[in-house]
Amino acid sequence: xxxxETLTPHIPYLRRFARALAGSxxxxxxxxxxxxxxxxxxxxxxxxxxxxxxxxxxIFLRLWGSIRLNVEAGAELKSGLTAVADRSLEAITPRPRxxxxxxALEGFDRDRVxxxxxxxxxxxxxxxxxxxxxxxxxxxxxxxIIEDEPVxxxxxxxxxxxxxxxVVGVARTRAQALREAQRTRPGLILASFEVPVVFITAYxxxxxxxxxPEPAFLLTKPFNDDTLKAVVSQALxxxxxxxxxxxxxxxxxxxxxx
Numbered sequence: 001x002x003x004x005e006t007l008t009p010h011i012p013y014l015r016r017f018a019r020a021l022a023g024s025x026x027x028x029x030x031x032x033x034x035x036x037x038x039x040x041x042x043x044x045x046x047x048x049x050x051x052x053x054x055x056x057x058x059i060f061l062r063l064w065g066s067i068r069l070n071v072e073a074g075a076e077l078k079s080g081l082t083a084v085a086d087r088s089l090e091a092i093t094p095r096p097r098x099x100x101x102x103x104a105l106e107g108f109d110r111d112r113v114x115x116x117x118x119x120x121x122x123x124x125x126x127x128x129x130x131x132x133x134x135x136x137x138x139x140x141x142x143x144x145i146i147e148d149e150p151v152x153x154x155x156x157x158x159x160x161x162x163x164x165x166x167v168v169g170v171a172r173t174r175a176q177a178l179r180e181a182q183r184t185r186p187g188l189i190l191a192s193f194e195v196p197v198v199f200i201t202a203y204x205x206x207x208x209x210x211x212x213p214e215p216a217f218l219l220t221k222p223f224n225d226d227t228l229k230a231v232v233s234q235a236l237x238x239x240x241x242x243x244x245x246x247x248x249x250x251x252x253x254x255x256x257x258x
Contacts, residue, residue, distance in 0.1 A: 054108065095127055
């Protein structure tokens, strides 16, 4: 089996991970594409004898850690995407947060996190613990949950509240969501359809095809506390810098329909 055939199943998840780090579809995809181009240019960089998925992420993170790459990615996206590159430069994800995302979002164990980050297993554990402490200390925000399955909505609410956030509303339909968004002006929206900021779905492969607009932050059902914590934290990491400047589609529709 060729390297291309071996990597194909992992590419959608690399793109999901890249977007969580970059805070946008465009920014994340730019880094993912650069990673694949690097492998095409130098196939030997990906050791076929090692864990292929962890090796793919290892190459990606080497490139992600390059300030020069961030600048060049911004230069390639000048047409309407300059702000994405500038925001990535301003808030390069630190290693503890990367380690936490690898563990919680991607399901890597300690050794795979260590391999992807090119560090020792003990250092990987320390980074994950450090990120957990940082996330626990974050300022809480108001959260609107949009979920039509009551049991799942209750699970999400319980986890969100354990993270220190306040649930200001639970909506089951789009109309309810619009009313709640207008009434509460939440700092974060958790939904099972495509609205900023976190997209929750049982079928991630249907959304990571590259054929249509895709969410920057994707959470797969079923999920656990750490996975939700990782995605919510990363969404807030970027959203707090831009949400008040650029309203989401749901907020714009709520404002247009008082």
